[in-house]
Amino acid sequence: MTWAGVLTPWLAEASLWETLRQGWATLLLNLDKLLLAPLEYPLLARSMGAAIVVGIVSGVLGTFVVVRGMAFFGDALAHAILPGVAFMYQRANGKTDDLFWGGLVAGLLSALGIGYLTRHEKIKEDTAIGVVFAAMFALGIAMISRIDNYAGDLSHILFGQILGVSPGDLRLIVVFAAVVLGVVALFYKELMIISFDPTLAQTLRLPAERLRLLLLVLIALTIVVSLQTVGIALMVALLVTPAATAHLMSKRLLPMMLIAALIGAASSIIGFYVSYHQDVATGPAIVLTATALFVFVFAEQQIGQAIGQALPRLRRRVHFSSGAKHHRRDAERAEKSEESI
DSSP states (O other): OOHHHHHHHHHHHHHHHHHHHHHHHHHHHTHIIIIISGGGSHHHHHHHHHHHHHHHHHHHHHHHHHHTTOHHHHHHHHHHTHHHHHHHHHHTTTOOTTHHHHHHHHHHHHHHHHHHHTTTSSSOHHHHHHHHHHHHHHHHHHHHHTSTTHHHHHHHHHHOOGGGOOHHHHHHHHHHHHHHHHHHHHTHHHHHHHHHOHHHHHHTTOOHHHHHHHHHHHHHHHHHHTHHHHHHHHHHHHHHHHHHHHHHHOOSHHHHHHHHHHHHHHHHHHHHHHHHHHTOOHHHHHHHHHHHHHHHHHHHHHHHHHHHHHHHHHHHHHHHHHHHHHHHHHHHHHHHHHHHO
16 A cells, blocks of 8 residues: 555545634634624514523423323414404504413413313313314404404414514513413422322312313413414424423423423524524524424434344344354364264
């Protein structure tokens, strides 16, 4: 082999390493532009804060949604707030400042209506959700259709408009998120028992029905809080995906909540920066980031499980082959000893 053949791979590797080193140095020098520059604008800073708060509260409440199998309820309730939003939009003559309160009232009424219809299990929960969801969403569409030039003004309700978060909106988001998290902390044991062991709840004589209604109301509050961040169409993804990822990583409720809150906050931060630098909508960027994290964790566990199942088989094969070799050697020695005798 010539010296050129020996040095060429080394030089190529050195050149690649130098390129990576220079790229990392450039990234560190421009880190302030990548991370800090967007936060110099008060509007973007408020948007980042709102996204983080929404990610945390959605992750915590989403844990109950995943554990209790209530993803359909979350999706339906997100769409059921549309009549309240449309009503406040009509009443405010096109202003969007009070849409939060309209969505809040519609969400609470929808949640309590579903809870009332299913209180004695005469109507199954998915049936009641379908009835209320379809009626409320149809009512909202009918109300919107009577508004002139409504498409542009209400599009952010469907897809979110996090860049439109005002100081008042941020205060509302923080206050209601704190209320939701405070109630969850206060009734953590009771909510955990009715979610995992309804029989134990009856034995302890817990007010299971009231606690169930409380959980429905908390989910409704979470959806309304998240309305401006990801909108009606994508709300269920932010409510379910971080919690589903956490469920893959832990089966205990409290660690699951903490992991889901962390994933929700991380998805909001990463999605915010992706939206800023790539000029895409913030809500979809946050949801896609959360989905990417879910796919990564799921794939990592599947690969680990496959390797874990393959290693024992490989060890057995190696052990079997080595044992067969020993047996052959023993047989050969025995034959030689017999021949010598």
